Amino acid sequence: xxxxxxxxxxxxxxxxxxxxxxxxxxxxxxxxxxxxxxxxxxxxxxxxxxxxxxxxxxxxxxxxxxxxxxxxxxxxxxxxxxxxxxxxxxxxxxxxxxxxxxxxxxxxxxxxxxxxxxxxxxxxxxxxxxxxxxxxxxxxxxxxxxxxxxxxxxxxxxxxxxxxxxxxxxxxxxxxxxxxxxxxxxxxxxxxxxxxxxxxx
Numbered sequence: 142x143x144x145x146x147x148x149x150x151x152x153x154x155x156x157x158x159x160x161x162x163x164x165x166x167x168x169x170x171x172x173x174x175x176x177x178x179x180x181x182x183x184x185x186x187x188x189x190x191x192x193x194x195x196x197x198x199x200x201x202x203x204x205x206x207x208x209x210x211x212x213x214x215x216x217x218x219x220x221x222x223x224x225x226x227x228x229x230x231x232x233x234x235x236x237x238x239x240x241x242x243x244x245x246x247x248x249x250x251x252x253x254x255x256x257x258x259x260x261x262x263x264x265x266x267x268x269x270x271x272x273x274x275x276x277x278x279x280x281x282x283x284x285x286x287x288x289x290x291x292x293x294x295x296x297x298x299x300x301x302x303x304x305x306x307x308x309x310x311x312x313x314x315x316x317x318x319x320x321x322x323x324x325x326x327x328x329x330x331x332x333x334x335x336x337x338x339x340x341x342x
Contacts, residue, residue: 182231182296182311190313190331191239198292198317199249203326207289217251218244218317219288227298227311240292240315253286290317290326305339 207216220241225231244252254262269279294315301308310332317327 181229181309182227184235186311186333187236187239190333191236191243194313194315194329194331195240195243195247197329198315198327199244199247201327201329203317204249207326215249215251216289217253217286218290218292219253219255220244221255221291221293223294223296223315225296227296228300229298231296233296236296250290251286253288288320291320292317307337309335309337311335 204216208214220237223233223237223240225233241252244250253259266280266282268274270282292315294313297312297314299310301310311334313331313333315329316325318325
């Protein structure tokens, strides 16, 4: 008797699992379309925040001040660390890449590589100068652009929840610092608030 009950229950569980898998549907959508399934930080948030903050950065007072002091020369910026201090996993590297794309698209400043990518370029340059590359095409040392400013930031969040409802608040802060003087020349922030409700229909 117990065995037959166990067999029926197992069959029911398997049928439920298989029917759930059979109902899944996957369809392709436009990569620019806004889709917010979970209420968590997503690609749309990353793109919108980076575009708005870089627009604010490059229209702020520090840029014309620098240009007036350096014969209209464009400043060189390096994007440093953006630290995720929020309650959820956020791929900060994707956000940094959106920031870099927005900077290049605007064109008001020059952008140089940072961290591991910069080191990889130096290794490649070193190999050029060890006899693997012709003398005519080998890249010279000492010609890297030194950054004038570094952009750094944090992503923070606050969650207010009650039963099946919650409000998620994100605050993204970015700071631009003069690398020679450590003077902070610009601070920007962007806030996002999402309400998420789980209701039975």
